[in-house]
Amino acid sequence: MQIQWDDSQPIYLQLRDRVQNMILEGNLAEGEALPSVRTVSAEYQLNPITVSKAYQLLVDDQLAEKKRGLGMFVVDGAKDKLLQQEREVFLTTELPALLRKLKRLNITREELLDALDKEELDNG
Amino acid sequence: MQIQWDDSQPIYLQLRDRVQNMILEGNLAEGEALPSVRTVSAEYQLNPITVSKAYQLLVDDQLAEKKRGLGMFVVDGAKDKLLQQEREVFLTTELPALLRKLKRLNITREELLDALDKEELDNG
Amino acid sequence: MQIQWDDSQPIYLQLRDRVQNMILEGNLAEGEALPSVRTVSAEYQLNPITVSKAYQLLVDDQLAEKKRGLGMFVVDGAKDKLLQQEREVFLTTELPALLRKLKRLNITREELLDALDKEELDNG
Amino acid sequence: MQIQWDDSQPIYLQLRDRVQNMILEGNLAEGEALPSVRTVSAEYQLNPITVSKAYQLLVDDQLAEKKRGLGMFVVDGAKDKLLQQEREVFLTTELPALLRKLKRLNITREELLDALDKEELDNG
């Protein structure tokens, strides 16, 4: 079970994103323990510190909490928090950027929707 | 006259993007000379090497060309080339990512269009 | 009945402090038995070893004593001992630190007294 | 030039506190560059990562900023920010705790002021 790491981004950020995705997709329930630092570091052949760094980011974002001597746990409400955070960023930052790009590239709204349709068909 | 550099991206890439935008928006016509490395580095308090690096990327992408002793110039067809390049990247990389994100965030097509409308009004 | 544990300090120290406070406030009289390790560990969902560790600290400080087969008891004179210990620490360690901090933050003696007054009113 | 590290606290936190104190005392002016990670790590025989960790905390608190390739710099307004932060914490957290302790230890306001006077004399 080997991960394909994307070399353009630090591993600890990719790890954090993976956990966030697991929470969003429900593979990691609220209140559930994150896989231990040691487990993850062994499984993916990573330095424990690298894993710790990813987990610490989750704690900083109040998505996970430490219980001393027991491990890290997904906090209650983490999923909603994530959804809201991402929507926020998307609507206030990414979407405006998208629109500017559409204008600059002279892509009409119709082309955009067509492309979305096509994508939807491809991915079922 | 200070630029707000985005610390999350190397300055030389931000510089390149600025020049590309100027070309796309017509502020820098084809055949026109780029501002000299020395000018830019003085104006924005940058290391000349940083500016050179940005310009070299434009040369590598065949968007600009060096004329010995005269400076750098926007090549003919640069604007179209840029448009095509960006459309390509947009349609093959960004759009699929956008769709995945929309799904994950439960943002419907209607919400997307509403947001686009709103943006359009804001930007006139 | 869940305690809010402060993650910045080991649980066994927090437990010890709680017991010490109970002694100081008279909620745990001298000669009285401490709640059993088993009781506490069940009530607060703690590892019994954690509770034992806290109790052992009290024994080490001669504030409690073990009676084989009967449990742990608050020793005679525990309250006075605690008072004296804490006064000692307060006057020799905390107070000097307080003064240094007041100076650094430019908080005058008047502001300090005002704040104390306000606190007193709040807490009745 | 060797620092006496306090073993009860991680070095990177002690380092952060040192820098904060330097800012508060004006030894490190706003806009000035922090001593480089390498310099500090060499001077105090520390791992560069340990120093980085301390500096990152300052960035997270918006007391310092990174300039890519140039180093870390004290941000404008850092000193005021620090003062305000510390006052806030002091007045809302430490002072109430102080009062509770005074009550518990039966230390009167007069004793407190006497002690403060004495301290002041000692430290000039």
Next chain:
DNA sequence: GTGGTCTAGACCACT
């Protein structure tokens, strides 16, 4: 020159 990242290996405190 600057900071960022990672590995390997060790020791610690806590539950």
Next chain:
DNA sequence: GTGGTCTAGACCACA
């Protein structure tokens, strides 16, 4: 068992 911290040493991107 858990996470936290540190060292030593290496490589990278950036200015």
